[in-house]
Amino acid sequence: xxxxxxxxxxxxxxxxxxxxxxxxxxxxxxxxxxxxxxxxxxxxxxxxxxxxxxxxxxxxxxxxxxxxxxxxxxxxxxxxxxxxxxxxxxxxxxxxxxxxxxxxxxxxxxxxxxxxxxxxxxxxxxxxxxxxxxxxxxxxxxxxxxxxxxxxxxxxxxxxxxxxxxxxxxxxxxxxxxxxxxxxxxxxxxxxxxxxxxxxxxxxxxxxxxxxxxxxxxxxxxxxxxxx
Numbered sequence: 001x002x003x004x005x006x007x008x009x010x011x012x013x014x015x016x017x018x019x020x021x022x023x024x025x026x027x028x029x030x031x032x033x034x035x036x037x038x039x040x041x042x043x044x045x046x047x048x049x050x051x052x053x054x055x056x057x058x059x060x061x062x063x064x065x066x067x068x069x070x071x072x073x074x075x076x077x078x079x080x081x082x083x084x085x086x087x088x089x090x091x092x093x094x095x096x097x098x099x100x101x102x103x104x105x106x107x108x109x110x111x112x113x114x115x116x117x118x119x120x121x122x123x124x125x126x127x128x129x130x131x132x133x134x135x136x137x138x139x140x141x142x143x144x145x146x147x148x149x150x151x152x153x154x155x156x157x158x159x160x161x162x163x164x165x166x167x168x169x170x171x172x173x174x175x176x177x178x179x180x181x182x183x184x185x186x187x188x189x190x191x192x193x194x195x196x197x198x199x200x201x202x203x204x205x206x207x208x209x210x211x212x213x214x215x216x217x218x219x220x221x222x223x224x225x226x227x228x
Contacts, residue, residue, distance in 0.1 A: 006038040008228025014198040030057030036196045039226045051108040058101030067115025068092040075106030087128035089145045093120035137166050152220035159214045163207035174201040174222045182213035
């Protein structure tokens with residue numbers, strides 16, 4: 001397979017508004033994708049994407065070298081291990097196998113081959129059933145998704161009641177943000193729902209906006225990313 005690169009320069013601040021991207025068919029044709037980041041072979045490289053399962057679509061059984069992360073955005077995603085409704089967070093580590101499908105269709109945020117380590121735990125968390133925790137920043141609350149020693153990456157959901165009031169956020173390890181609901185802006189632009197933002201190590205972010213916003217945030221993941 002031909003190697004390909006999309007947003008593979010880790011030294012650059014990178015943003016993608018997924019709403020302007022076209023859906024592309026996977027090899028089977030039943031599952032659609034909008035790729036936000038890709039480094040390596042087209043079907044076996046590191047990739048971050050939005051994935052849409054059409055009703056009744058399925059994938060054959062397969063494993064996940066270097067792991068897989070899924071956040072179910074809409075509908076119900078299923079495999080032989082269970083049915084995973086909107087709000088479910090899954091971390092499928094290396095060695096995990098499944099045959100995924102969706103009876104009525106679903107929308108997912110997916111990261112592949114970015115979680116090396118045979119000792120990572122399998123996570124299946126319904127975030128709709130977990131409580132928001134108060135942050136040290138007024139107007140910010142959060143829910144833990146994943147953190148495990150000795151791995152450097154850690155993921156969470158955050159809710160910003162008023163983005164313009166939370167001040168400057170510093171990311172010494174770099175960060176990836178995916179907007180789940182609402183929107184925010186900063187001096188560089190605007191980030192609507194399903195917008196993706198990657199900030200290199202040492203970056204800061206000063207959100208603006210007056211309406212509530214919910215996000216997926218990942219920090220500490222740069223050591224596991226391949227440079228283009």
